[in-house]
Amino acid sequence: xxxxxxxxxxxxRYPNGRxxxxxxxxxxxxxxxxxxxxxxxxxxxxxxxxxAGYTLGRLIRSLVPDYKGANKQxxxxxxxxGNDFAETMRVFMLSAGLGxxxxxxxxxxxxxxxxGDKPVIGQAKAYLYLDALKEVDRINYQLVKxxxxxxxxxxxQVCVCERDETLFPLTPAEMGVLREGLNxxxxxxxxxxxxxxx
Numbered sequence: 001x002x003x004x005x006x007x008x009x010x011x012x013r014y015p016n017g018r019x020x021x022x023x024x025x026x027x028x029x030x031x032x033x034x035x036x037x038x039x040x041x042x043x044x045x046x047x048x049x050x051x052a053g054y055t056l057g058r059l060i061r062s063l064v065p066d067y068k069g070a071n072k073q074x075x076x077x078x079x080x081x082g083n084d085f086a087e088t089m090r091v092f093m094l095s096a097g098l099g100x101x102x103x104x105x106x107x108x109x110x111x112x113x114x115x116g117d118k119p120v121i122g123q124a125k126a127y128l129y130l131d132a133l134k135e136v137d138r139i140n141y142q143l144v145k146x147x148x149x150x151x152x153x154x155x156x157q158v159c160v161c162e163r164d165e166t167l168f169p170l171t172p173a174e175m176g177v178l179r180e181g182l183n184x185x186x187x188x189x190x191x192x193x194x195x196x197x198x
Contacts, residue, residue, distance in 0.1 A: 029048075033047045036053065051079065054162060055158050055159075055162045055163060056078070057079065059158060059170070059178070060075045060078060060079065062170075062175060063075075063078060063175060064078065077183075078182045078183075081182045081185040082155070082159040082182055084189055085129055085159050085160070085182075085185050088122050088129060089126060089129075089156075090160070091122045092126035095122065096123075130152065132181075132185055132187070132188045133151040133155060133181050133185070134151075136151035136184055137150050137151050137152070139180075148177070151178075151180065155182065155185070158178060
């Protein structure tokens with residue numbers, strides 16, 4: 001004799017009796033990769049690279065011709081310089097009591113420092129990088145005449161504030177200033193300066 005009621009189909013079930021849905025084996029990064037392709041217009045292969053996830057990484061394609069081939073080392077130098085600049089400025093501003101480095105944090109009317117005699121982490125390195133960018137502006141004094149943003153503004157917007165290059169594209173002159181600024185920052189990085197001095 002058979003049991004009364006509907007026959008249960010086989011398969012894994014939860015303790016409450018509901019059937020378990022089969023797990024799909026998909027790449028967990030699939031949504032992020034598709035968004036990078038759609039929003040930033042990168043290919044499927046490029047979307048898998050970490051550099052496609054932030055502004056400077058995507059700008060490397062424009063900054064360095066043949067960035068994967070002969071000029072790969074120069075592209076890596078730009079990435080190292082931009083990443084180190086962003087991290088140094090973030091640590092410096094947070095330790096100085098200025099908040100996170102965003103456009104709001106740079107508004108002098110809203111930000112109040114913590115004061116006191118406590119040492120500020122990364123101050124020397126931050127000032128070294130800022131002086132390097134001021135040097136670029138001194139060399140490119142024509143920027144003042146054409147009312148183009150300074151090297152500090154351009155590098156800050158790209159590396160720290162992650163300025164979206166699809167909404168606010170950089171002009172060729174601004175790309176040149178960004179390239180020069182990143183070169184100067186790379187030259188001032190402690191391990192590079194030590195190696196060149198030796």
